[in-house]
Amino acid sequence: MAMRFSDSDRAAVYRAIYERRDMRHFVRKPVDAHVLARLIDAAHHAPSVGYMQPWRILRITDETLRQALHDAVERERTHTADALGERRDEFMKLKVEGMLDCGELLVMALMDGREKYVFGRRTMPEMDLASVACAIQNMWLAARAEGLGMGWVSIFDVDELRSLLRMPAGAKPVAILCLGHVERFYPRPMLEIEHWAHRMPIADCISENYWPRSDDR
Template identity: 55%
Template sequence: MTTPSPSADPSPLFDAAERAAVYRAIALRRDMRHFMPSPPLPDELLERLLQAAHAAPSVGLMQPWRFMRLSSPAWRERLFPIVEAERQRTAAALDERGAEFLRLKVEGLRDCAELLAVVLAPDDGTVFGRLSQPREMAWCSAACAVQNLWLAARAENLGLGWVSMFDPPELARALALPEGAEPLGLLCLGPVPRFYDQPMLEETGWRHARPLREMLMAPPPL
């Protein structure tokens, strides 16, 4: 992946404290669902966070991410039923765990300081690095931008939650997206009452993370 040239300190080396801060932000990042009702974020803070997202690597420098600010009460009310309908469909698909699922808080659309949509832009024809996986590499690039935003938000002591429960065509129509664009998520962003000690699904006993050793695959013999 290709990363735009940074515009920060010209020294490329991290000292021990800076290195520790990066690893700490990664370790303490959480997918947040509980937010404190708050005023909109200052414009300069929101721009700083979006600049962090925009510094993400992207295949062929295609930068396929687009962000849409949807923080007004009218937009929240417009989008909430779309998310709620998918929440109900998810519960139905979970069979015996459906009632347990419905007790979980899965979004903060009405509570967060800012609500953003992350959208995959129409294909711009980039071939470099994505000839065999054109859509997949666009998705991966956009996901890198969200991860940058997530880590920057955590460093600013703000929570971020990625809401993926929606019908993509319905949300695309609601946002009047151009042909070829598709929504990837609704991002709830803002102050939180506390950061979860563990990922929320672990705290609630829904699921537990697996150790790194289970994710390491041995190559076949040559």
């Protein structure tokens, strides 16, 4: 059996990667339950260090809680803006979330009791976070393939969310994920469109054998 995907299957994988966008604008209509189940299953099939599967997914269906989470993000958005100094006003003009408009609101979190997992984490305990990021990326690419937008919101106070979501000691929220239907996908990353930042040249991100000297850049 050939190990390589067909030309069309390979093209679909790369298309999902290159057309994935961090979405902020949504159409408030429900996400089909079967599609949502597929996306969660895709996240659950992500790689994880030591096969610890540290992700925990909270589906927010209570509208009062959705509003409370949105309020928490708004408070931290102001604090973030204040910390940006001269770029404060520019930042405040950016749309940084679509929490009240998306069809589904999910919180991706780290499990409690992670200290017992040593495999792959003895010298790099943060690899549990890397594993959760892989689960988010799986869901993101699958959502794009399903024609749904997803946005990652990380502007929040961790302890405030932990309290709102009644998390046990040791558990930690990582991302609020806005998921839902969109009118269109951004042609380029939104922060590029808004001139906030631009994709680095790939040559600046890769070197051979050793860390590049500053005069090699």
